[in-house]
Amino acid sequence: MTHLISADELAHEIEDVVVLDVRWALTTANTPAGRADYDAGHVPGAFFVDLDAELAAPPGEGGRHPLPDPTVVQALLRRAGITEHTRVVVYDGKESYAAARAWWVLRWVGVPDVRVLDGGYAAWLAAGLPVSTDEPADRHGDVVVRPGALPTLDADGAAALARDGLLLDARAPERYAGETEPIDPVAGHVPGAVNSPTTAWVTDDGTFRRDLAEHWAAVTEGVDLGDGRVGVYCGSGVTAAHEMLALAELGIDTVLYPGSWSEWIRDPARPIALGHQPG
Structure with a gap:
């Protein structure tokens, strides 16, 4: 699928x-x-x-x-x-x-x-397809939402997954390493998380790369996958979903840490790792 x-x-x-x-x-x-x-x-x-x-x-x-x-x-x-x-x-x-x-x-x-x-x-x-400037009228659907259909991680769950499974950090390498942080007030990454920039999963034209499996193999080369569970976070839970979509194309189930780095650093007691290694 x-x-x-x-x-x-x-x-x-x-x-x-x-x-x-x-x-x-x-x-x-x-x-x-x-x-x-x-x-x-x-x-x-x-x-x-x-x-x-x-x-x-x-x-x-x-x-x-x-x-x-x-x-x-x-x-x-x-x-x-x-x-x-x-x-x-x-x-x-x-x-x-x-x-x-x-x-x-x-x-x-x-x-x-x-x-x-x-x-x-x-x-x-x-593709040369038609465009419109007209906004469609309200269609009055009747869907009833049921939140929780997908699992999520909180900060404690993210820390545990970084230890026992695989937690991916989808941010740019320099943000992961703590060399720069243009958005959040504290730099670094969740200890044990593996850097996998979401920008590396797409090509120059914005489409997903066709060698997703090969790229995933490169991301995980030499990495201890622990119990096989995979979680993803980024700065605030937006671009992490992009990496989850790429992995879904490979049939790999993942779980999102919605709060991501911007929530992790709100508690000064949470540990922070620096450098380009998981730590």
């Missing part, structure tokens, strides 16, 4: 699916720019999703992007006309980092059939 869909495949199926546009970026004024991108043009019939407001709760004790309020997600899904049996396709601008967060959140609340447009809106444009 693949969790991805190509632009041509989506064009063929577009009348039979609900499409969600999850383009997400920050302007220099630190305000979401995804809506402006959507208004300028999107996949016909796509509904805009605000990642910060609809796929995450406000920043706080749970980190920069805590799990969203299920009632907020339900309102989003109903606005898009989603029912118990709806097939959903999500996309973002290119690399699918934000789209993967939507893919994970929707499955977490019990929506079973969610796919990601590989290469995002850039792939749709590259």
Whole structure:
């Protein structure tokens, strides 16, 4: 089973699916720019999703992007006309980092059939497919969300998995090593976590690399996989979902630490490792 869909495949199926546009970026004024991108043009019939407001709760004790309020997600899904049996396709601008967060959140609340447009809106444009500036009307779906359909890790669980299984850190190597930290107030990584930058799982055109199995073998070469369980975290639980999507394509089950590094460092008693080794 693949969790991805190509632009041509989506064009063929577009009348039979609900499409969600999850383009997400920050302007220099630190305000979401995804809506402006959507208004300028999107996949016909796509509904805009605000990642910060609809796929995450406000920043706080749970980190920069805590799990969203299920009632907020339900309102989003109903606005898009989603029912118990709806097939959903999500996309973002290119690399699918934000789209993967939507893919994970929707499955977490019990929506079973969610796919990601590989290469995002850039792939749709590259295929020469039509775009729209019209926003679809509210479709009044009746889906009932059931949060908890996917497992998650808390900080203690992440620490245990780093010790007994495999905990992946999806951030850039320099952030993992603690050499720089442009976003969070403390640098470093969870002791025992293995660095696997999510940017390494995609190609220059934003699509997932075709040699996923070979890349996974390189990531885990010489690594003690412990009991075989795999968890993933990043800075705030967004790009970690992208790595989970890549591993899902390989049939590898993973579990997300939603709070990620931005939650881990809120407790000064939690240990911090530095350098390019798990520690």
